[in-house]
Amino acid sequence: MGSAVDRPDVLEEAEIKLNNSDDKKPLVSIRAFTILTMFYTVGTSILITPGGLNLHAKQDAWIACLFGIALDLALVWVFSVLGERYPDLTIIQYSRVLLGRWLGGAAGLLFSAFCYLLAALLVADLGYFLTTQVMSDTPIEALAVIFIAAVAYTARQGMRVYSLTAEMLFPWVTLLLVILLFPVFNKFDVQTLRPVFEFGYIPVAKGGASFSMLQEVAVLLVLYPFVSKGKGRRNGYLAGTAIGGAVLFSVTAGSEFVLGVELTANHVYPSYALAKNIRMGHMIERVEGLLMFIWVCSVFIKTVVTFHASVIGLNQTLGIRDSKLLIWPLAIGLFPVAMASYTNIVFAVNFVDKYWAAYAFPFIVLFPLLLLCLSFIRHGRRSVGYDRPPGRPS
């Protein structure tokens, strides 16, 4: 099977994981995983990225977006190689296999902390969005508490439940996205994209690289082993990222056409401004409240996945047996972290624009790549499967 390094320790964890899943049936089907990935990629990026891309790359924002999506897909491809090498383990678990018990454990803990902070930031993002655009008299704390309660409850129900929920929400969100993009077809004018590469390749490359760090696709490696095994899993990971990327591209390019570069760069939430422009034959007007569903859904699912990933990470690092135990205490902790992090919207936008890419890079790019290299060095070219722990009937 595999090398004998740390085997007893890891095996016990594999058993724990299998204990908590319903033995033979996988927790997440491939289709559900694809949809989860799509929602995850869209997440808060649909709210915050068009503005930043238009600000830095100007009329080349669409190229920067494509470049960023290509980077994301390349990363996903590499991560799926890593995931397939340890088909039953989460990234936290095989970091312990590869880096040793203490170093791997510390790395896993840091990764979980990253996911936890990310979940808090997502909560704060949604809170600011709702209070800026719709319910401006409501204190952001009230919205955050209700949202966190919903996220915690969903995470506690388990992966099967929320992956099926995502599958259920998918057609509705798709319908609303199609409606959102209607005004784009009217205003589609290729001339607005000229001149191409006016300021050279560097702003486009920087914009694209910064954009790709906002999707945090590596976090899905924590969910990867719970998906049905086989070739479809890897394709699902790629396809979900691609579809999510297509959505982001449409919204970014669309707001370039409808609102124009300067306006998109100046709006705090350009996709909402895009929604305000929907006017079809005097009938479908003023629907931006309905389209809120898109953003709330995608942020909700991303928050559930990220939060659950951080809980799983903590469980596996500390060897906790009951996977659902820590969900509520950690959820309570999300609230003060979220409120403390985004003191005001200017600070938030500034942080995401200038510091997020540099901060996230070691966690979501370097760390998995390092593990991949170590994996090739330690275990060679074979894939290390732990499909059947000995002593357990298949």
Add this chain to the structure above:
Amino acid sequence: MLRSWAFVLLAVLLMLPLEGCWSRKELNELGIVVGLGIDKDKDGYEVTVQIVNPGQVSTRNGIRPEATPVSSFSETGETVPEAIRRMTTLVSKKLYFSHLRIVIFGEALAREGIAKPLDYISRDRQMRNDFYLVVAKGSKASDILKISSPIDPIPANNLNVKLANSDKLWAATGQITLDRLMMDLQSPGKDPTLTGILIAGNKRGGETPSQRIEPRAALKYSGMAVFRQDRMVGWLDENGTKSLNYLQGRVHQTLATAKCPQGGTLSANIMNVKTRIRVGKSGDEPVINAHLRIEVDLADAECKIDLSKNESLTWIRKQLEKKTLSVLEEGLEQAQHQFHADIYGFGRYVHRQQVGIWRKVDDWDEQFSRMKVRIYPDIHFRRIGTIQQPIEQVRRE
């Protein structure tokens, strides 16, 4: 057993926030603002709002003759939001701007600059993108909002629909929404323009709802205000506005007149205008070539002309082309030499098609004034209506 009771309690508790307590606004607490007027005041702004009285608009409950369908209130303040807040001492309802139909700037304010008052209109979350912005000509914005309208009980709505319709059917007006205005203000290749509105008739008489068939005063759109950056520099007349709309390709339908070969005038319905702007180079200077493809139908022929001959149509075409060219060049002349403002957006085309030249230019408006613009109208005649020969041609002498 206990668990199910706990769930029931939880469900009931969860229903409480569903009433939406915090940000709730009851409908009868809202003062729906349909018109907003901003004038210059000595310390800041004088803001006028036109609010709907919902009971008076519907005809079902019996309208009291002394109450009007809308009410207008004015208040001053150092900034626009301050004036609006101060207005709560005047108005019994909370002002709600999502149904705004028209925003009117006073001419004095427009000449000083509209960027400052525009910030509130852009930033506020209630404002949307479906209202039009205009400049008051010859009166204050607050006066405009006091004139009642015969057809539509809500004057601001009347203004909105009027502008939209006349923009579709007559090339001498332009509907400008907030997004377009912001785009024009922020992008360096185009100067903004706003339609002008004036009170035609007796200003005082127009303030009371009319019992006469012909209203005492009507609000009329006339010309367009030309801005350099955000400051107004002058008015475009009818021909100037036509040239603006033609060269921007924003004409849906309009009417043009031309002279007949033996005296008299005919009118042609302009059905479709496609504008193509190509930027050429002459040395280091940009040259604009505007190709217009115009489809026309004959609307009326008030002269003797034999419309069964092809030569007549050719003559009409040539006359129309000459007329179009002269109108457009007159407008261009005004923009280039009188106002020095690139209201056509040629700068955007230069930016897109000749980046090298664009980079070298410091002051685009100045470059625009010197620039050579060549216009090539190309008229295609299609239909002539339901009769063939003009009445003048076939009547008994």
Add this chain to the structure above:
Amino acid sequence: MWGVVGVAMVAAVIVWFEVPRQWKQRSWRDLSVFGVILVCASVLLSLESYQVKLPNPLAGIEWVLRSIGRMF
């Protein structure tokens, strides 16, 4: 004062739901981690309800990144 009461109530509800199962299984390790995290979260939450200014993790990250940037 009501903030702390609210937090204590929430913590009590969580304990009431989660702890009995762990007690029966005698998983002391899990319970101790649970306890530590619950206490930390409750303390943070109570501080937040008193409007105490909690340290901002993002500001810390910015400081670290800026220091690293200065070194190059």
